[in-house]
Amino acid sequence: MLGYFRKLGASTMHSLSVLGRSGLFLWNSLVGIPDLRNGMPLLIKQLYSVGVLSLVIIVVSGLFIGMVLGLQGYNILVDYGSEQAIGQMVALTLVRELGPVVTGLLFAGRAGSALTAEIGLMKATEQLSSMEMMGVDPLRRIIAPRLWAGFISMPILAIIFSAVGIWGGMLVGVDWLGVYEGSFWANMQSSVSFEKDILNGIIKSLVFGFVCTWIAVFQGYDSTPTSEGISIATTKTVVYSSLAVLGLDFVLTAVMFAAF
């Protein structure tokens, strides 16, 4: 019994220590006077690597998810003679939920794992140490641009995902299944609120982007500098980020949309 409490205590202390380290890591990376002359080219490079290179998976996934939503939605709504509401259903589902959540999950799998592996490998090959010894803070030079790139990219990717998804829903609903185009767009326009739906969706994606990128860069920076250590860190990034996205989605949905 005593051993159980000892293990529980040790595990709690370890978790708190990791949380503290990751908090300090974030603080030291982001807080300070930005160096635009050196920082901007680095940020642009990372925006390309984190954001632009994620576009293909986001666009393709968004298209297929939108098409599936259109098809499933039509099959259900047609039983009630409400297939005209398909645009509203696809848009609300994507903008409120699937856009931010699926983008978050895909982002963790593509960009998050790449960030962790890259930083972990830089640590294992002493590139981060050599930077420190050259008087260059790797938190500001390596970590900060990647963090900002993740924060900026994620909401934009989520918006693109939702837009492409709506287009996919329209392809299936309007062009294939014959729902009247005017109803499709008019129902969507009348039921989707900018503040309640679109803005809340963007806030969700901002939160997911912040959490996923933080987890990814910290796991890389804190990884054991061996091939096994990098492998474990990359796995942790995907697992922790996915769980964080799903858990935070529930919390944010409760705060934003619950009627209490």
Add this chain to the structure above:
Amino acid sequence: MASDNSISNNSTSNNYVEIRGMSFSRGDRLIFNDIDVDIPRGKVTSIMGPSGTGKTTLLRLIGGQLKPMNGSITVDGQNISSLRRKQLYAARERMGMLFQSGALFSDINVFENVAFPLRVHTKLPEDMIRDIVLMKLQAVGLRGARDLMPSELSGGMTRRVALARTIALGPDLVLYDEPFAGQDPIAMGMLVQLIRLLNDALGMTSVLVSHDVSEALSISDHVCIIADGKIIGQGSPKYLKEQGTPLVKQFLQGLPDGPVPFHYPATDYKTDLLTGN
């Protein structure tokens, strides 16, 4: 910064680095126990000792990447372990460290690797950066390799490029971590010559961690030997060869048996064989 520089300039000690009463441990394992080390200014100092005695750890302590448990590490008049983050990074601009792996940035070519510290720490125009980089590469004999990527370099070339990058800003102190490890005789000879030449030509202080006794002694003015968390010998190579303790002599002469025994502790050999178990 002004105060840091004033400390630096006012430091008139003959030692560039002074370590006093320093202890350091990793977990339960005590790596250094109350050691004193002097690194003379403008000289090449070798830190030697058996594997696992913490030689690289000592370099990282001098560079401020690790903090000691007790004692002080003074680098050019500044207590490196008590500096704030910003001051520490400013102090490191006057240091350079050559890592065992070279630690070149794998996503940029040789030229950009050497130019990196210049671009970050100076506002020099591009043509001047180009000239400085080519001069540093010429000094290590790799001006012709400027467009190669790190993955295209041999081990010896990687270390020479890393050396060019280390001296790009003209540091006062250069720390070499096992510069000869895994090098063929030609590359080793080049590195030995470069370390000595660069130290004298640029007026630097060099600290060398190495297992290669003959190479290290051939270019060292001062030697410091570590074993079991203590300094077991410190002085000129000649002094240590002649006056050193049996342990120092065993290490320097590479004798297989002595104070560090060849055999792992065991029961009597004859008894062991005769008992049959």
